[in-house]
Amino acid sequence: xxxxxxxxxxxxxxxxxxxxxxxxxxxxxxxxxxxxxxxxxxxxxxxxxxxxxxxxxxxxxxxxxxxxxxxxxxxxxxxxxxxxxxxxxxxxxxxxxxxxxxxxxxxxxxxxxxxxxxxxxxxxxxxxxxxxxxxxxxxxxxxxxxxxxxxxxxxxxxxxxxxxxxxxxxxxxxxxxxxxxxxxxxxxxxxxxxxxxxxxxxxxxxxxxxxxxxxxxxxxxxxxx
Numbered sequence: 001x002x003x004x005x006x007x008x009x010x011x012x013x014x015x016x017x018x019x020x021x022x023x024x025x026x027x028x029x030x031x032x033x034x035x036x037x038x039x040x041x042x043x044x045x046x047x048x049x050x051x052x053x054x055x056x057x058x059x060x061x062x063x064x065x066x067x068x069x070x071x072x073x074x075x076x077x078x079x080x081x082x083x084x085x086x087x088x089x090x091x092x093x094x095x096x097x098x099x100x101x102x103x104x105x106x107x108x109x110x111x112x113x114x115x116x117x118x119x120x121x122x123x124x125x126x127x128x129x130x131x132x133x134x135x136x137x138x139x140x141x142x143x144x145x146x147x148x149x150x151x152x153x154x155x156x157x158x159x160x161x162x163x164x165x166x167x168x169x170x171x172x173x174x175x176x177x178x179x180x181x182x183x184x185x186x187x188x189x190x191x192x193x194x195x196x197x198x199x200x201x202x203x204x205x206x207x208x209x210x211x212x213x214x215x216x217x218x219x220x221x222x223x224x225x
Contacts, residue, residue, distance in 0.1 A: 054096035055220075064091050068190060068223035069098045071119075072216045073108075075199055078171070078192035080154050081223050083185070086145040090156050090165070090186035093140055097167060098218035101127075102135055107212035108199050115176065117199045118157055119215060120168040140165040143184035149176035154187035173200045190223075 056064060064084040071078040084091040097103050097120070105126040110118035122132045140156065141163050149155060153172050158165035171189060173196050189196065203210040 055099040056092050056095040059092065059095075061085055061088055064088065064095060066223055067095055067220050069094060069187070070219045070221060071103075071192075072219065073195060073199070074214045074216065076192060076195035078195050079190045080171075080187045081190045082187050083147065086147050087143040087156075087184040087186035089140050090143050090184040093138075093156075093167070094154075094169065094186060095220055097135075099220045101218075102132060102167070103215055103218040105214060105216065107214050108209065109212055110170075110207050111200055111202065111204050111209050112207055113200065113204070115174045115200075116170040116172050117196055118168060118170040120157070122167050124212070136167050138166060139163055140184075143186070144181045145185060146181075147185035149179040149183065149185060151175060152189040152193050153185050154189065155179065156184040156186060158183065171196045173197050 061084045064082055067082055069080045069082070071080070082091045082095065102122060102125075103120065105124075106119060106122060107124040108117045108119045109121045109124050110116075122128065122136045125132055140158075142158070142165070143156075147153065149172055151172055151174060153176075155170055155172070156165040157168035157170050165184065173193070199209075199213045202213070
């Protein structure tokens with residue numbers, strides 16, 4: 001009897017221990033994982049991409065009309081005056097690209113002989129990365145106006161889809177009457193059109209320059225009268 005009693009007590013002890021272990025494992029499995037450190041969570045939230053404010057956001061037509069953009073290219077200087085009265089958002093975009101340095105080290109990556117040179121492709125920049133990639137994704141509203149696409153006019157390039165202009169622009173060295181009323185003419189070459197001619201005359205492979213001319217720096221300055 002004493003032996004049976006001891007065996008019974010041992011069995012009961014094992015059963016009790018097993019129950020405790022089972023309850024312990026179950027409780028452990030039901031515990032929620034620890035919440036992320038609030039500081040880390042806040043830091044992660046702060047990394048959500050936002051559209052940064054740029055220098056000419058909210059600028060008046062009068063203020064933008066007083067600005068010129070100087071493109072200091074490897075071939076020479078091209079100075080462009082703005083026409084915000086006909087294409088305000090295109091002008092604002094171009095001024096912002098120049099003022100923030102986004103156009104620095106980009107190239108004229110497309111040339112059509114006796115017609116246009118095209119720049120503003122931010123992926124050609126030596127600084128190409130996440131920030132410029134995000135900037136290149138911004139789209140502009142279509143602003144076709146009454147300005148004729150003649151030699152010296154600067155206009156926004158775009159795809160066939162509406163409101164698809166972003167950062168690409170072109171300078172006409174010839175005439176483009178078929179562009180009238182379809183593309184946003186927003187500026188005019190004030191001086192340095194001969195530099196645009198020399199860029200247009202360089203050797204190409206199709207419409208790609210064999211040696212693209214770089215815009216070393218784009219500067220916004222007060223436009224002299």
